[in-house]
Amino acid sequence: MKSLQTKIFLFFVLLLLLVQAIALWTIVAGNESQEKQAITNRLTTAKTIFSAQFNSRRDYLAAFAETAAKDYGIKQVFEDELRSLLVAMNNHRKRIDADLAMAISSEGVITAQLVLDKNQAGESKVKQGTEGKQAFRFPQWLESQEQDHLYVLGDSVYQISLSPMNVGAKTIGWLAFGFEIDQKLAQHFLNITQLHTDFAIKVGDEWRLIASSNTDAELSFTKRVVNGDTPNDYIAIGHLVDEAGQLQLALAMYGLRADIVAVLQEQWWQFLILTFITLLLSLSVAYLIAASITKPIKQLVKQAKIVASGDYNQTVQITDSSELGQLASEFNAMQSAVLSREKAITHRANHDGLTDLPNRSVLKLALQDLADRKQPFRVFHLNLSRLKDVNETLGHDVGDWLIKAAARRLSTLEGFQLLCHIGADEFILLAELNDDSAPDLAVEKIHQVLEENCEYQGISLQLQVRIGIAAVPEHCHDTKSVLQMADTALHHSHKVNQLVQIYHQGLDVNSAERLSLINDLKDAIVDDQLELHFQPKLNLVSGIVTHVEALVRWRHPTLGMVPPDNFIHIAEQTGQINALTHWVFINSLKQYKAWCEVGLNINIAVNISAENLKAPDFYGFICQSVETYNVPAEKVTLEVTESAVVDDPEAAIAILQKFKNRGMRISIDDYGTGYSSLAQLKQLPVHELKIDKSFVQRLCDDEDDRIIVRSTIELAHNMGLSVVAEGIEDEFALNWLAQNKCELGQGYFISRPKPAKELTAWLLEKKPYIFE
Numbered sequence: 001m002k003s004l005q006t007k008i009f010l011f012f013v014l015l016l017l018l019v020q021a022i023a024l025w026t027i028v029a030g031n032e033s034q035e036k037q038a039i040t041n042r043l044t045t046a047k048t049i050f051s052a053q054f055n056s057r058r059d060y061l062a063a064f065a066e067t068a069a070k071d072y073g074i075k076q077v078f079e080d081e082l083r084s085l086l087v088a089m090n091n092h093r094k095r096i097d098a099d100l101a102m103a104i105s106s107e108g109v110i111t112a113q114l115v116l117d118k119n120q121a122g123e124s125k126v127k128q129g130t131e132g133k134q135a136f137r138f139p140q141w142l143e144s145q146e147q148d149h150l151y152v153l154g155d156s157v158y159q160i161s162l163s164p165m166n167v168g169a170k171t172i173g174w175l176a177f178g179f180e181i182d183q184k185l186a187q188h189f190l191n192i193t194q195l196h197t198d199f200a201i202k203v204g205d206e207w208r209l210i211a212s213s214n215t216d217a218e219l220s221f222t223k224r225v226v227n228g229d230t231p232n233d234y235i236a237i238g239h240l241v242d243e244a245g246q247l248q249l250a251l252a253m254y255g256l257r258a259d260i261v262a263v264l265q266e267q268w269w270q271f272l273i274l275t276f277i278t279l280l281l282s283l284s285v286a287y288l289i290a291a292s293i294t295k296p297i298k299q300l301v302k303q304a305k306i307v308a309s310g311d312y313n314q315t316v317q318i319t320d321s322s323e324l325g326q327l328a329s330e331f332n333a334m335q336s337a338v339l340s341r342e343k344a345i346t347h348r349a350n351h352d353g354l355t356d357l358p359n360r361s362v363l364k365l366a367l368q369d370l371a372d373r374k375q376p377f378r379v380f381h382l383n384l385s386r387l388k389d390v391n392e393t394l395g396h397d398v399g400d401w402l403i404k405a406a407a408r409r410l411s412t413l414e415g416f417q418l419l420c421h422i423g424a425d426e427f428i429l430l431a432e433l434n435d436d437s438a439p440d441l442a443v444e445k446i447h448q449v450l451e452e453n454c455e456y457q458g459i460s461l462q463l464q465v466r467i468g469i470a471a472v473p474e475h476c477h478d479t480k481s482v483l484q485m486a487d488t489a490l491h492h493s494h495k496v497n498q499l500v501q502i503y504h505q506g507l508d509v510n511s512a513e514r515l516s517l518i519n520d521l522k523d524a525i526v527d528d529q530l531e532l533h534f535q536p537k538l539n540l541v542s543g544i545v546t547h548v549e550a551l552v553r554w555r556h557p558t559l560g561m562v563p564p565d566n567f568i569h570i571a572e573q574t575g576q577i578n579a580l581t582h583w584v585f586i587n588s589l590k591q592y593k594a595w596c597e598v599g600l601n602i603n604i605a606v607n608i609s610a611e612n613l614k615a616p617d618f619y620g621f622i623c624q625s626v627e628t629y630n631v632p633a634e635k636v637t638l639e640v641t642e643s644a645v646v647d648d649p650e651a652a653i654a655i656l657q658k659f660k661n662r663g664m665r666i667s668i669d670d671y672g673t674g675y676s677s678l679a680q681l682k683q684l685p686v687h688e689l690k691i692d693k694s695f696v697q698r699l700c701d702d703e704d705d706r707i708i709v710r711s712t713i714e715l716a717h718n719m720g721l722s723v724v725a726e727g728i729e730d731e732f733a734l735n736w737l738a739q740n741k742c743e744l745g746q747g748y749f750i751s752r753p754k755p756a757k758e759l760t761a762w763l764l765e766k767k768p769y770i771f772e
C-alpha cells in the first residue's frame with residue numbers, strides 16, 4: 001500500500017472507475033428514457049392503428065349499407081317472401097364478407113337476419129339468425145341519425161351500420177351489416193402491432209371477454225389494463241368504446257415488457273462487456289504506466305541504499321530525459337561529490353595538515369597490525385631540534401617550511417614501514433625487525449638524509465633530530481607502551497644532550513625521585529639498607545625445591561621498600577652496580593651456608609648485570625668469594641640477560657666461559673625478550689635458559705605462548721641446555737611445564753620471594769609437590 005507504484009496505480013484505478021461510472025450512469029439514464037420512449041411510441045402507435053382500423057371498418061360498413069339500401073333488387077323483394085330477401089341480402093353480405101346482415105321492417109321487426117357462423121376448424125357457414133320476426137331491440141337507433149353501433153347477438157359482438165331504405169319519401173325499412181369483433185380481428189392487430197389484443201364487453205354490470213389473440217387471456221387482466229393498472233412486467237394500453245348507455249367495448253393491447261426491452265437489453269449487455277474490456281485494458285495500461293513511472297524511482301532508492309552502505313562505485317543509469325533522468329544524473333553527481341568529499345575527509349583525518357604525512361591514527365592502526373601479526377618492530381621517535389628557535393627568530397612560516405623539508409627528506413628513507421608526523425616537530429618511523437640487527441644502521445640513515453643544510457632565502461638551516469628508540473618485544477609487548485618508551489627515551493636524550501637514546505627501564509623512573517635515589521643508593525649499600533629475598537625454584541621432576549634466586553630489596557629510610565626495577569638501572573648507570581652485586585653475592589653465599597647448617601642444600605642464583613661482566617676484577621671477586629665461604633662452585637648460578645651479552649658478545653662470551661670452566665652454572669635470564677639468534681645462543685657458554693615470565697604467565701589461555709614455550713624447551717634440550725620457567729602464576733602452567741619436560745619452575749604460584757627466615761621455615765615444612 002505504501003509504495004508509490006501502488007499509489008499511482010490506485011489513483012488510475014479510481015479515476016478509471018469514476019469515469020466509467022459516470023459513463024455508465026449517463027448511458028443507464030439515457031437508456032431508461034429511451035426505453036420509456038420506445039414503449040410509449042409502441043403503445044400509442046398500436047392504439048392509433050386500432051382506431052384507424054376500427055373507424056375504417058365503420059366507414060366501410062356505412063358506405064356499403066347505404067349502397068345496399070339503394071339497391072332496387074332488394075327494395076323489390078323487401079316486403080315479399082322471406083327467401084328472396086335472404087338470398088338478396090346474402091349476395092350483398094358476401095360482397096364485403098360481412099358477419100351479420102339484417103333487414104328491419106318499418107314496424108321495427110327484424111324480417112331477415114343472416115349470421116356467419118364460424119366453427120372451430122375455421123370453416124364458415126351462413127345461417128339465419130335467432131332474432132327473425134322479433135322486434136328490433138333498439139328502436140331508438142332507427143330514429144337516430146347515428147348509423148354505427150355495437151350490437152350484441154348471443155355471444156358475439158358486432159360493429160354494425162344501419163341504413164334506411166326509402167321508396168320516394170317513405171321509409172320501408174332498414175338494412176344493417178356488421179363485422180364481428182372476434183378473434184380474427186384480435187389476431188389481425190397482433191400481427192400489425194406485435195401486441196396481444198383482448199376485447200371485452202360490459203353489458204349492464206357484467207364484464208365478458210369476447211375475443212383475444214392470446215389463448216391464455218384472462219378477463220381480470222384485461223380489466224386491469226383498461227383501468228390503467230398494468231402489472232410491471234407488461235407494457236399495455238387500454239381503450240373503451242362506449243355504446244351509448246347500453247354497453248362498453250373494452251380493448252386491451254399488451255406485451256411482455258421483457259420481450260419489448262429484449263433488444264435494448266442485448267445492446268445493454270454488449271455495452272457492458274465493452275466497458276469491462278476497456279476497463280481491463282485501461283487498468284493494464286495504468287499498471288504499466290505506474291510501473292514505468294516508479295521504475296527509475298525504485299532504481300534511485302536502490303542506489304541510495306547502496307550509497308548509504310558505503311559503496312560509491314556503482315552509478316544509477318536512467319536513460320530518460322524527464323525530471324527523473326535529470327534527478328538520476330544529479331544523484332550520480334552528488335554521489336561522486338560525496339565520494340570525493342569523504343575521501344578528502346578520510347585523508348584529512350589520517351594525515352597531517354602541514355606535511356600530508358600519515359598521522360597518529362594511521363600509526364595506531366599500523367601498530368595494531370604489527371601486534372596482530374606478532375611482528376617484532378622498532379619505533380624511532382624523532383624530534384626536530386631547535387625548531388622553537390627557528391619559529392621565534394625567523395617566524396612560523398620558516399618553521400613550517402623547515403618541518404616540510406624534513407618530512408620530504410624523511411619520506412625518501414628506505415627500510416622503514418611507516419613514517420608518521422604526529423605533532424609539530426615530532427615524527428615516528430616504524431621498522432619491522434626480521435633479524436636482530438642493531439638500530440645503529442637505521443639511526444645512521446636518518447642522520448644522513450637530514451645531514452645537508454636547508455637553504456631558505458639565503459639562510460642556511462640545519463636539520464637536526466634527536467631520536468628515542470624502543471622495540472617490541474625487546475622492551476615490552478604492547479604497542480601502547482612501546483610508544484611511551486620511545487618517548488621516554490627521546491626525553492632522556494634531551495636531558496643528557498645526546499642525539500640518540502635507546503629505551504631501558506632505568507629511563508622510566510621519575511627523574512626527581514631518580515636523582516635522590518642516585519644519591520641515596522651509595523648510602524644504602526654501606527648503611528645496610530639492602531635486604532635479600534629469596535624465591536624458590538621447584539624441580540619439576542621431583543617436586544622438591546632445589547634452587548633459589550636471590551632478589552635484592554631496598555628498604556629506603558623515607559620511601560620504604562623500593563623495588564629493584566627502580567634502582568638496579570640507576571646502580572648500573574652510576575657505576576654502583578658492582579658494589580651492589582658484591583653485596584648480594586656475599587650475602588647469598590652466607591645464606592647458602594646458613595641453609596647448609598639446617599640441612600638444606602640449595603643452589604643459589606644471583607642476577608648479574610652487563611656492567612658486572614665488563615668490570616675487570618669481577619671474575620676474580622666471584623672466585624675469591626666462593627673460596628672464602630667455601631661454597632662449591634656448582635651451587636652457584638649466575639643469571640645473565642641476553643642483552644648483557646648482546647652489547648659486547650666477544651668479551652661476554654669469554655668471561656662466561658671462564659665462569660663455566662670454574663664450575664658455576666650460567667643461566668640466560670629473560671629468555672625470549674631479546675633478539676638472540678640460535679647461532680648466537682650456540683656460542684654462549686651456558687647451562688640453562690630461563691624463559692621470560694611474559695610467556696609463562698599466559699600459558700593457560702594463549703595457544704601461541706604454549707607453542708613458543710614448548711619449542712623453546714625442545715630447542716634448549718637439543719642444545720644440551722636445561723630450562724627454567726619463571727612467572728608460574730597458576731596450577732595449569734605448573735603442570736603443563738612439568739608435562740613438557742621443563743626442568744625448573746619459579747613463580748608466585750609456588751612461592752613469592754620471601755625473606756630468608758620465612759623461606760627457611762617454608763622450605764623445611766614443604767612436602768614434595770605431586771604433579772598431575
Ligand code: C2E
Pocket residue numbers: 535550551552563564565568581584606607608609639669670693726727728729746747748749753
Ligand atoms: P628477574 O631476574 O627476572 O627476577 C624475577 C622477577 O620476577 C622478580 O621481581 C620476581 O619477584 C618476579 N616474579 C617471580 N615470580 C613471579 C610470578 O609468578 N609472576 C610475576 N609477575 N613476577 C614474578 P623483582 O624481585 O621485582 O625483580 C625485578 C628485577 O630486578 C629482576 O628480574 C632482576 O632483573 C632485577 N634484580 C633483582 N635483584 C637483583 C640483583 O641482586 N642484582 C641485579 N643485577 N638485578 C636484580
Ligand code: CA
Pocket residue numbers: 549607639669
Ligand atoms: Ca633473574
Ligand code: CA
Pocket residue numbers: 669670690692693726
Ligand atoms: Ca627473569
